[in-house]
Amino acid sequence: MVEPPAAPSLTPVPAPIPEPARLTVSDIAVARGGRPVFAGLSCAVEPGGALRLAGPNGGGKSTVLRVIAGLLRPLRGEVAWDGEPIAEDPGAHARRIAYLGHADALKTALTARENAEAALAVAGRSGKASDGRTGADLDHAFALLDLERLADLPAAWLSAGQRRRVALARVVASGCPLWLLDEPTVGLDTASVAALERAIAAHRSAGGMVVAATHIALDLGPGDTSVDPGAFPWRLADVPLDEALV
């Protein structure tokens, strides 16, 4: 075990992202379960950039995140990392992203810390400072999100907001260049939202990217762009519906 720093500063000091690259989403059309969601959506995130997916509930925000994560394959168009389509090497793309779904993916039988450690181990990351990457340090992420007192409690005992913070700590500690956050503020109190905004700012200043689906005023920092998937309706003239049903 690596001892946590005696007085962890609440400003994370992430490691520089090794290979900053550009994420491009070009002209994607998505149908889920044979039901068209959107078509013709394009957007891009530069190194250090942030993209906000806005719009009403059911507008397709989570769907865009799942497409960028590679969990969902678009019917048309492609998502590319530095010009290379992610479908060509899904494994490499998976190692670049930290995905926070609408579910927290916590096991109630494990403690908060064990949950985060297990998730990082499955993703092939240690979460320890021993490799010199303080930004990828789980201790630091727990300190940042004020989770130190809860670290050894079973996840079953935590409140919804506390569980969300543990899930966010996993993302912060991952050291991945691209964060995909699906409604990250659900259940969070004001102080935790501020801590999340600080973490996002530090991640971006190190060249990391953030794509967040949120319908509340989460401050992603300066220069963020916004996309509403609802503004890209599926037009039958452009894309025949039977293409969606294949």
Place this chain on the structure above:
Amino acid sequence: MSPFVAVIARDLRLARRQGTDIAMTLAFFVVVVSLFPLGLGPTPDLLARIAPAVLWVTALLAAMLSFDRLFQQDAEDGGLDQLALSGLPLSLLALAKACAHWLTTGLPMLVLAPILAISLNLATESYTVLVATLALGTPVVSLFGAVGAALVVGARRAGVLVALIVLPLLIPILIFAVSAIEAAAAGLPVRVNLLFLGAILAAAIPLAPLAAGAALRQALD
């Protein structure tokens, strides 16, 4: 630690914490097998005759109780998305899950079966073969179970559905395993039956994860 090993370690740790899950599967195995001597009364010959089938059928039914641990719980709490983003191909993920399932279900039943066989008056010559058939057969049960569990992720009453999908696929395993145990009791050669079991296992190790991976791809959509 590679993601493949990490997935197995994670599942083993969860199984240890939620010990009741494994305990229930094994208790079902023990209780149902124990009902046969009680129900049939003092008929040692009849018990010895049906012992191989009782042990194997009960082992299959007990395994059916455990398949919702494979993917269903992870799909419900969002863990399946995280596993899918581990960087492992989905087929290898399914193989890792099947390995963890075998270690927590097949292996304990392998240890318990010879003890339970005593209560069924199994022929002395058959014990080694019983363990051999379980060693070759239970991994196939876990692998086919992974295919079934991946197919029904998100379905209602998934547990029953998995049993309906997987049990018919396991008929060859049942036939060769029981034939081998009976052949041993009769002093006949068992090699052919064991070779068939081994062949099914050798085919299932690469093919079942591919099928399960394809099913998981559908489940993630």
